[in-house]
Amino acid sequence: MSKYLNDIADPNAPKLQLDDIQGLILRGYNFDYIRYLVFTIDSNNISGAREFLNKLLPDSGSPLTITSAAPWPNGVKPSYCLNIGITSFGLKMLIGPTDYSTVKSASFPLFGLYDGGAAVNAAAVGDIDDSAPAKWWKRSGGWELPADPKADGSDLHVQISIYTKSEEEREAYYDTLLSLIPVNNNVPALALAFMKDSNPLLTGHNYIHFGYKDSFSQPRLSKVPWNNKSQRMLLGVSTVDDRPIVPPYHFVITKKYNDGKTTVPNYRAHPLILNGSFAAFRLLYQDVKAFNTFINKTPGVEPELVAAKMCGRWFDGTPLVVSPTGPNPNLKDFDYTNFNYLSRTANQQGEMKNDALGVLCPYASHIRRTNPRDDNMVTGNQNNPDGTLNYAESRRIMRRAGAYGPDYDEVKDKDKDIQRGLVGLFICANLASQFQFIMQSWVIRNGFRTTDASPNSSGFDPLFGPPNNTMQAYNEFDYLNDETTPPAYKSIDGLERFVRTDGGLYLFLPGIDALKCLSQGIIPTT
Known part of the structure; x- marks a missing residue:
């Protein structure tokens, strides 16, 4: 049997830097109440947007911070999880056009679709006619800005997801998040452009509106501590897991090793995007x-x-x-x-x-x-x-999505x-x-x-x-x-x-060190 299809992780695979990877990339949180937020950065207060990112860093001491993939202390799930994605338009504002071009040139072809954005590349995934970008955002409800959304998506810069156990906690953490946004001359550094909540349906946990129970076949990753047999048994999983092992480097951009042993795709990746990933927000x-x-x-x-x-x-x-x-x-x-x-x-x-x-x-x-x-x-x-x-x-993707809107x-x-x-x-x-x-x-x-x-x-x-x-x-x-x-x-x-x-966005999900760089408006050199 191929080593790629069994329950034994490749011993030469690089060890994951879990504390530098955003948690939702590698694990599902299994929270019932989620709020998806999209912000636009005030072009006159980019420093305020960077300050906001700095507050969200795990070691910042803020009351709300980004959730990394590091194991939860004593295996106890936290009261909330928080994650962030940046569009190409937002990244260009945070690090400047010159550094953005440097990262883009060093990360081809990973930046190909991301650079143009989901709206520009919409036809390739079937988003035409009634699903065309010109009709996105407002008709679904949740658009918060007085101006109409731009068809190319260039007005949408930062996407944040809040995961909680109850509606009350979701509201409280949302208020806390907004309180962290710096304000200059009564203008917030980031303005809320779009908001959509995901709640469980009456049909049951993990059901979608068409009536199906969902979220069964997420990729099973190697090299993560919660995906070994003993941890699965602790979680009450009583049957054997036959799903093929999927190397994490298909979801976490990993440095290429030239040791003749380690199997990692030869990603052309600037140091800024290492331990990060990309996502389609849909x-x-x-x-x-x-x-x-x-x-x-x-x-x-x-x-x-x-x-x-x-x-x-x-x-x-x-x-x-x-x-x-x-x-x-x-x-x-x-x-x-x-x-x-x-x-x-x-x-x-x-x-x-x-x-x-x-x-x-x-x-x-x-x-x-x-x-x-x-x-x-x-x-x-x-x-x-x-x-x-x-x-x-x-050809796998990691799906972190839930139902929105009332039961039919x-x-x-x-x-x-x-x-x-x-x-x-x-x-x-x-x-x-x-x-x-x-x-x-x-x-x-x-x-x-x-x-x-x-x-x-x-x-x-x-x-x-x-x-x-x-x-x-x-x-x-x-x-x-x-x-x-x-x-x-x-x-x-x-x-x-x-x-x-x-609605659609292509996002960069930065690693924690990369997020620290973004909060300073710089890019790493090594």
Whole structure:
């Protein structure tokens, strides 16, 4: 078995500097109440913005500081977590155009998408027509500035996330955060541009508005202290974790070692971005009414089955390849993630069948397209140095997102435009080869697998739908009916865009030392 796919961390892998890495890059906080904030820096008070960053440093003594990835004392979760991201426009203001150009030149191609920003590169990830940047921010609610947002995103500079255990604590920590912003002549150094809260839905913890339980298949990192067997047992995780090991350097920009032993991508990285990462901040409206109409439109077919085929999981999270006929209430812990499509994992539940034809889980399904696991026929084939497949490595993203807006109510929401959806960060070391590749090549591209006999080559990711309403040739969802021999495709016409982008930023998530440099308006030389 490849060393990249087992539970033994590569002994030559560099040790992570956990106290210099922002915590949300490597671990999920599992807080129920989150507030996502976007600020604009006053161009006349950049020194005040730097002072604000200095106050947020972990050793500053301030009442609210950035959460690093260092283990929590005695394993006890803190009362809050706080993290920060900087847009390219904000970074240029904090360190100046000359130093920004230096960092950019030394960090190509990691700066490629980040430099232009999410709005400039929106079309590449399907943000066109009704999801175009010209329509972002205001229609979702939460826009706080008197001026309209700029279409290129150049007015948005700093993104901060506050994670708490209750609504009351969230309000208190938010007030504390605002109190740390310096004010000059009654003008704050940073002005709040956008705010959006994420609260748990009535359906349950980690559910999204479409009705699915979410957040199952986060990458499993090596070289982190909370991801070893003993720590998982302390957390009450009772089943074996078969998920492939994913090296942290796909999420933390790591220095290249030229020792002939250590395996680290040859990132072109200026010292400023070491121990940092990048993220796509996404505000995604979900049209629950249209989704429910679609899954209920085929007479004689249970809507739960249609929804499961679209996602690849039943509403409770049970994978189709583990239980194709319905949810399995006996699954627990890693039973929801221990599965492959072609050959079973060591602890895979259910009756394993090779699903190379997509009979159980369609090629089009959301979870298969965003994480192909062991399916070696998808586009963008890459291998580990030993020849084994690495879809669970280089094409993964770390997802830190939750639901926003009230629960859907078919009666109360009739004829109302209620804003609800998903908001959060999609983290990776390389925006182009991870986030954009997944969106461009697997989610919004018609045709995701090299061998696909479905009528429309599996079309688009059915939860997202076609990028615009003019693609009539692909406005259907096809899946195999496994009750016939040979299996025959069933088609549901009228697939539309159920997810609409209402906001987006490309962020740099600086390490703690880098944040210290930003607070001084300098860049490191080594």
